[in-house]
Amino acid sequence: MRVFITGGAGFIGSHLADHYIAQNDSVTILDNLTTGSMENVAHLAGKITTIDGDIRNAELVEKLTQDADLVIHMAAAVGVQLILESPLDSISTNIAGSEAVLSAAAKFNKRIIIASTSEIYGKNPKQPLSEVDDRVVGAPQNIRWTYSDAKAIEEARATALHVKQKLPVTTVRLFNTVGPRQTGRYGMVVPRFVQAALKNEPITVYGDGTQSRVFCHVLDAVQAITTLAATDSAIGDVFNVGGTGEVSIKELAEKVIAITGSHSQITYTPYTDAYPAGFEDIQRRVPDISKIKKAIDWSPSKNLEAIIKDISGI
Numbered sequence: 001m002r003v004f005i006t007g008g009a010g011f012i013g014s015h016l017a018d019h020y021i022a023q024n025d026s027v028t029i030l031d032n033l034t035t036g037s038m039e040n041v042a043h044l045a046g047k048i049t050t051i052d053g054d055i056r057n058a059e060l061v062e063k064l065t066q067d068a069d070l071v072i073h074m075a076a077a078v079g080v081q082l083i084l085e086s087p088l089d090s091i092s093t094n095i096a097g098s099e100a101v102l103s104a105a106a107k108f109n110k111r112i113i114i115a116s117t118s119e120i121y122g123k124n125p126k127q128p129l130s131e132v133d134d135r136v137v138g139a140p141q142n143i144r145w146t147y148s149d150a151k152a153i154e155e156a157r158a159t160a161l162h163v164k165q166k167l168p169v170t171t172v173r174l175f176n177t178v179g180p181r182q183t184g185r186y187g188m189v190v191p192r193f194v195q196a197a198l199k200n201e202p203i204t205v206y207g208d209g210t211q212s213r214v215f216c217h218v219l220d221a222v223q224a225i226t227t228l229a230a231t232d233s234a235i236g237d238v239f240n241v242g243g244t245g246e247v248s249i250k251e252l253a254e255k256v257i258a259i260t261g262s263h264s265q266i267t268y269t270p271y272t273d274a275y276p277a278g279f280e281d282i283q284r285r286v287p288d289i290s291k292i293k294k295a296i297d298w299s300p301s302k303n304l305e306a307i308i309k310d311i312s313g314i
């Protein structure tokens, strides 16, 4: 099978490339290396085709899509910090870029998986969150919501293309996905904490640390994505993909310190110092993964301890 992965030099995309290469599929990746890095796929040199380019280049995306059997669309401007730092380019990548990829898949009627996000649910207080739950987001002037809005438009476009043109698309709503190769540069909490712990530097918790998350190992997420891609009954549908075991950010910091044997101290920084004025954090975000479990019998295999060990290389 010929697999085309957008954002294939990124964190999740590079693990997807590993998966398909291990299956003897042929893999082409397109990445503009904004947050991704060729280092993430250096071990696949000679086995994959890498193209340094932009998903907004419609002509290039069409050519690569035409040559593929399966498109996995992972490229996006990801992470609240990056969105806040580069709002215009992020909005453009996430709206115009995903339009170019979906349009190409529709033109050649190719099987496609698109990566959406738990940010879709915004600040909906209902927990756990299931696929039919409402989006509750803030004002557009609060730039963090543009990530959620752009992914919502992408999901809506995918649904419309499926209904109107029978596009074989599946939407995957990823919750906090973590593991080796994820960069801490854009504020992703687990790599940031692990990097600080390994250097015995202070671990900075934003807010009071009572906010909680559920983390999923990237290899579990890859298993979910690739199984959905191979499942015809998943076409036209949307699935949450996330971990189990809710943890507060304070407990996460304590676990990272304990598992790495670090001498780091935990420090607390108010949101007002960590983010621009008006930033809203989400207190809880717990995935309901019963739908994907029923559809493909998937559930995550690695708990938080295994995840932290894997990331810290212990």
Ligand SMILES: NC(=O)c1ccc[n+]([C@@H]2O[C@H](COP(=O)([O-])OP(=O)(O)OC[C@H]3O[C@@H](n4cnc5c(N)ncnc54)[C@H](O)[C@@H]3O)[C@@H](O)[C@H]2O)c1
Pocket: 006, 007, 008, 009, 010, 011, 012, 013, 030, 031, 032, 033, 034, 035, 036, 037, 053, 054, 055, 056, 073, 074, 075, 076, 077, 078, 093, 097, 115, 116, 117, 118, 173, 174, 175, 176, 177, 178
């Ligand atoms: N990691 C998570 O917890 C998480 C959660 C929810 C959703 N997602 C989604 O999963 C996907 C992959 O995320 P990730 O965590 O691997 O992040 P990542 O930043 O490592 O991967 C994104 C990749 O896209 C590339 N890219 C960005 N803009 C591009 C453009 N205009 N043209 C070509 N390439 C471009 C980047 O260089 C990077 O390699 C994204 O769509 C993201 O929204 C991730």
